[in-house]
Amino acid sequence: MRRRTILIIAACLAILAGLLPMVAVAHLLRVRAVAAEQRHMEEYARWTLIRANQVFADARRTLLAAEVPPGTECSPEHVARLRQIAMDARSVEDIGYFRDGRLACTSLGPVGQRVPRTPPDLRLGGGFAVIFHLQPRTFRSQPMLAMSHGGYTALIKPERLVDVLTDSHMTLGIAAGPGRLIALSGRTDPQLLRTLIAGPTAGIDDHHVFASLREAPLTAFAFSDRAQALGRLRNDYLLLLPMGLLVSTLLVGLVIWVSRQRLSPEKELAIAIRKREFVVHYQPIIDLSNGRCVAAEALLRWRRPDGRWIGPDLFIPLAEETGLISPLTDLLIERVIEDQAALLRADRDLHISINISARDLESGRFLPVLTEAVTRSGVAPSQIWIEATEQGFIRAEIAAGAVEAARAAGHMVAIDDFGTGYSSLSLLQGLPLDALKIDKSFVEAIATDAATSVVTPHIIDMAHGLKLRIIAEGVETREQEAYLRAAGVRLAQGWLYSHALPASEFATFHQDRKVQGGGASARRARARSGGDAIAAR
Secondary structure, three states: HHHHHHHHHHHHHHHHHHHHHHHHHHHHHHHHHHHHHHHHHHHHHHHHHHHOOOHHHHHHHHHHHOOOOOOOOOOOOHHHHHHHHHHHOOOOOOOEEEEEEEEEEEOOEEEOOOOEEOOOOOHHHHHEEEEEOOOOOOOOOOEEEEEEEOEEEEEEOOHHHHHOOOOEEEEEEEEEEEOEEEEOOOOHHHHHHHHHHHHEEEOOOOOEEEEEEEEEEEEEEEEHHHHHHHHHHHHHHHHHHHHHHHHHHHHHHHHHHHHHHOHHHHHHHHHHHOOOOEEEEEEEEOOOOOOEEEEEEEEEEEEOOOOEEEEEHHHHHHHHHOOHHHHHHHHHHHHHHHHHHHHHHHOOOOEEEOOHHHHHHHHOOOOHHHHHHHHHHHHOHHEEEEEEEEHHHOOOHHHHHHHHHHHEEEEEEEEEEOOOOOOOOHHOOOOOOOEEEOHHHHHHHHOOOOOHHHHHHHHHHHHHHHOOOEEEEEOOOOHHHHHHHHHOOOOEOOOOOOEEEOHHHHHHHHHHHHHOOOOHHHHHHHHHHHOOOOOOO
């Protein structure tokens, strides 16, 4: 279930890793396109301001050049002068002279009709003023922009202030004063127009990209169609799409690699050790002479976060193969002291056996860890026994040194699963051992016709001859128990007494056995043992 979950998560991450760079590239391109279009709008707004100021400057020069000495206004010479000035001016369409508030003459000649002077909409410095929408009376025309100085007024076409843009979805505009639009090169939404005239501003809405700039008294603005701006992304997409695909490929590969690493048994075991997913169960060891619980073998159990139990027959070999057995041993020692320190201090005759791998036994690295834990907890070293399989004693000289160091520290040392490996009398004679554990396969052969049934008494006799304590593993029947007791075996463990128990249940079992010598708790433990799929037998 956990592996399936990881695979699903990895697949989702791989999909996201493939999509996110592409989405990020698309978003980046969109942001870049909008930002570039806004800069483009700001440039055109700035250019529109420059153009408007140039038109106003040209009109000022024209008005100043039109002035003549008093008394000569509207004379043939003056009219000719006005005509020449209007023709030479780039921005002025016509120029007229007002006398007593009425139009007296223009560049076309004297004016006979009554044309009053229109009050200005905006006064500028230096005696100049502007009228925004003036309807000419002496010729047909659209409303025009007028600039006046003294008695003279110059007419300007509003579109001269903005470029007339073709083959473009851009619109330019110029305004002055308190929200007065002067010229606009196209059409626009009134709300957007109010926003731009109120400027300066820059931004994007549902339909436009826009910018406006102010240089008193003028405000210039530019905006373009948003869809057209984003439509220019095609070239950018072609440029950045391969980069996005490359990043996507790299991220997908990374996710696959990480998920494989996470799914590897070695990596899962390392993570489990780091997260302390392991607990210790304790299989009671019984004194056959009185039925009391005098010891327990500490057995590691791996419980996954989803509640699944992983058997030690799976994770112990993996830990030994991958070099993770040492941190696992450290965790075992830590758990045993945490679980049983109080019980061990209360009953100094009780001991707990811990299993040490061949690698740790030969290196001796476990011993300082164990010594520090025992010293800190107040547990006697003799209450922690060391068990190692025959494999740990193959290199006898190295193993002998480790055993002597452990015994010197006060620990008892036992050879575990005796008879299943390369055991020999010379091996036992050459090692300073304290105890021997008969493997359950030999115990199962007791009172049967199995070929190994003849081996069991020889192992017992050999252990007695070497003055080793004997512990029988895997005791399941009363016949086996009776045989072992008669053969002088003092200690036994197996489902006949109890399966491996959690720390709290073991404490209850131990107390029951201590008081009753094998009463109700033992019977309950035996009843439960039938359903324990992972218990050590």
